[in-house]
Amino acid sequence: MATPSPARAHMPSDVTAQPGFFDRFAERAAKFSAKPWFFALCVLLVAIWAPSYFVIGDLDTWQLIINTATTIITFLMVALLQNTQSRSEMAMQDKLNAIADGLADLMTALAEDKPGLHKDVTELKDAVGLEERESA
Incomplete structure (x- = not known):
């Protein structure tokens, strides 16, 4: 599979399937x-820790x-x-x-009939x- 050019938006098919x-x-x-x-397991761990003071006996160690x-x-x-969130955002x-790139391509194709679309594509x-793609 060819890698996308830097000026081209990443398409969903460009993303590797294996993280x-x-x-x-x-x-x-x-x-x-x-x-x-x-969450229940976390609550259980705290519930087990709380009475452990009587076994440990020292308040500082118990809190530590x-x-x-x-x-x-x-x-x-x-x-x-954070890793999961970053990958989701990317x-x-x-x-x-990819949607914006496809829409820009469609608008560019339709701009021949409607000259005002050139400004909208740029916007x-x-x-x-x-970025503008280099023509092949």
Whole structure:
């Protein structure tokens, strides 16, 4: 498959079908953490931690356990969910660019009969950041 030229909008067919290992892992983690039972599991962990004070006995150690665990989990989840969100935004932008590119091509083809469309095509391309393509 040929790679798209830099001045051309990415078309949905230009996107590779196989995401990388980390992308697949982040996608699964996002789906896993979005389930209601995952929230219930988190509540259960806090419910187990709360009475552990009586076993541990030291208030500082008891607080340090939950603070450390939640900080590590939060840090990792933010990284995974940010990856998923970024890929989703890029896919959405590529789809919008493909629609705008197709619409600009259609408007250009119709501009022969309606000269006012040339200005509209330029305005559309400027609005979505599409560049002029070099003619082959």
